[in-house]
Amino acid sequence: MVPARxxxxxxxxxDAAPVLRAPLLSEEDFAPIAPDLGVWDAWPVQDEAGKPIILAGGRQLWMALGAPRFADPDERHGHARIHLLLHSAEGWRHLGPAMPDGFSPGSREWSGSAVASADLATVAxxxxxxxxxxxxxxxxxxxxFSALATLDLSGEAPRLGDWRELEEIVPIDLExxxxxxxxxxxxxxxKAFRDPAFFRDPAGGDDYLLFAGSQARSRSEYNGVIGIVRRQCxxxxxxxxxxxxxxxxxNNELERPHIIFHAGLYYLFWSTxxxxFAPSGPAGPTGxxxxxxxxxxEGWRPVNGSGLVFANPEAAPAQAYSWFVLPDLSVTSFVDDWSGGDDRNFGGAFAPFVHLWLAGDKAGIAR
Known part of the structure; x- marks a missing residue:
């Protein structure tokens, strides 16, 4: 199999067409999830078709990376844990770390995805x-890694417990x-071997995990790839x-890649x-x-001729990041450096959702 380039x-x-930009945010557009907690990469607990599960009252269960707030926001990556969140009409509610202390085999937890069983009894x-x-x-x-938990819906807030079946999904293939x-x-x-995102192929029913990787034996320091893992039906x-x-x-990082199936086509999204981007070549905007x-x-081609769906606004080029597209074409992300000024202003909160339109190999933000 030869990868698409x-x-x-x-x-x-x-540069051949006007760049579509996300709306500029102000401080009134977002709010912290909890005191002294910054959150970033987020994903819903989904069903096997990719849709967020819906609980009583229309609530949704989500996960996000979280850490205490630091003077240097980059320090958060060394303290990251996966946190459980509840989303409702009232907003976001923090439910604490998803996995218990000492359960994860790493010194910290980075991005992934979560899938509930059809009866909502368990979450993988x-x-x-x-x-x-x-x-x-x-x-x-x-x-x-993968792990299984029991989803407890008996209380006032959902809980994940009885964590078990922790196992490495696949070892890295250095070929x-x-x-x-x-x-x-x-x-x-x-270098990357991270961000597993679940996708069930409607054609045949095989399960896949998309992930961010780095190409083996490259002569370049900028060797990002999108990898894939398969579990046959x-x-x-x-x-x-x-x-x-x-x-x-x-480019070195094609982060948080994920697929949705829409109107008979596969759309593969990533953030960068x-x-x-390699300094010796052209560089695209953060988007x-x-x-x-x-x-x-086979047959992968960049949307809009370039691959760019939309970018951050020119006035705040690092405003948001880690976009994740849901099957209804709504898009979540987190607020990064939202001010666009000389001093970094890390939001560490959910950015307002935007909504896409997709039409064959064209895509954009629905106004």
């Missing part, structure tokens, strides 16, 4: 274990993916497959930032990017 020619196409969590539990010096080794051990530790240069084990998209020599295809393993 995302290249400098695609990025240069961004797919996540990134970063580092090793108990390590004295933080490392950036990343491993993909196709670069090791995350011993590499750079600078934010934006860290009716089977238990997962198989690691070669990447389906490569940005080798162009301007500063992780949400995508490819589209009529099939899962």
């Amino acid at each position: 995302w290249t400098g020619d695609h990025i240069e196409a961004i 969590l797919y996540f990134t274990a970063t580092g090793r539990r108990g390590e004295q010096i933080l490392t950036f080794e990343q491993r993909l 196709h993916y670069m090791s995350t051990c011993g590499g750079p530790s600078e934010v934006g240069k860290i 009716g089977e238990q084990g997962w198989t690691l497959l070669p990447p389906i998209v490569s940005a080798d020599t162009l 930032q301007r500063h992780v 949400l990017y995508a490819m589209v295809s009529p099939a899962l393993f």
Whole structure:
């Protein structure tokens, strides 16, 4: 399988048309989830078709990375845990860490996805274990893990308990993916084997996990790829497959990749930032990017000719990040540096949802 290529020619196409920008945020557009807690990468507890599960009263159960607020917001990555959140008409409510202390095999927990059983009795969590539990010096080794929990809906707020069946989904395959051990530790240069996002293919029923990876044996420091793991219908084990998209020599991080199936087409979305493009080539803005295809393993082409769906506003180029598209085409993200000024103003909260339109290989924000 040869991955689709995302290249400098695609990025240069961004300048051929006006860049679609997300609305500019003000301080009144977002609020902290809880005192002294910053949150970022978020995902709903979904059903097997990808839709957020709906609880009594129309409530939804979500997860997000969270950590205490630091003077330097980048410090949060060394303290990240997955937190459980309740979303309702009243807003967001913090329910605490999703997994109990000492359960995760990493020194911190990075992004993933979560799938509830049809009867809402259990939730399967797919996540990134970063580092090793108990390590004295933080490392950036990343491993993909799954775990199962019982969903308790008997109380005033949902709870996850009886965590069990913790196991590594697949070990890294160094034939196709670069090791995350011993590499750079600078934010934006860290190598990737993270962010597993669940997708059930409506054609055949196989399950997949999309993830951010780094291409093996690349001659470039900018070697981001989108990897994929498959569990065939009716089977238990997962198989690691070669990447389906490569940005080798162009971009280091194709983060939080995920697929939705819409109007008979597969749309593969990811987030990336301007500063992780190779300095020797063209650089796109920080934004949400995508490819589209009529099939899962061939035919991928960048939407809008470039891959860019929309970018942050020019006045605040790092305003939001980590966009995640839901099947109804609503998009969540978190507020990053929202002010656009010389001093960094980390929001650490949910940004207002935006809504997309998709039409073949074209995409944009619905106004």
